Amino acid sequence: MRYLGLDLGTTTLGISITDKTNTLVSPLKVIKFSFEDYASVIDELKEIINNYNITEVVLGLPKNMDGSMGFASKRSLDFKELLEKNNISVILEDERLTTKESENIIHSNNENIKNTKNKIDAIAACLILESYLKKVNK
Secondary structure, three states: OOOOEEEEEEOOOEEEEEEEOOOOOEEEEEEOOOOOHHHHHHHHHHHHHHHOOOOOOOEEEOOOOOOEEOOOHHHHHHHHHHHHHHHOEEEEEEOOOHHHHHHHHHHHHHOOOOHHHHHHHHHHHHHHHHHHHHHHHH
């Protein structure tokens, strides 16, 4: 098994990947697209899945702090449905506070957050995937 983590935004998709032993998670890339044009990333995502022999895709599900789902959750649920229509099986993972945690990681490395949007998305994808792996590797 090999995992891919996804952090979906309105114009970017942060992608992380496990190593072949599923021990380490690393940022892979960020795909940019036009505002909410999620269909445009499907071919590139399929290529990544095939090239890296990915068996599981973990998509962040942004929930409100009280656990309820808002507009961002709907976006992820709709994207999950789109992926599944394209024969990509998806596992949802709660991603509350991953963007804030990503910003904190970048800030702790003395990087300017304004110039690191892509890094934030890729690190958020790592945090989503790491969270999932902690649950399945218990």
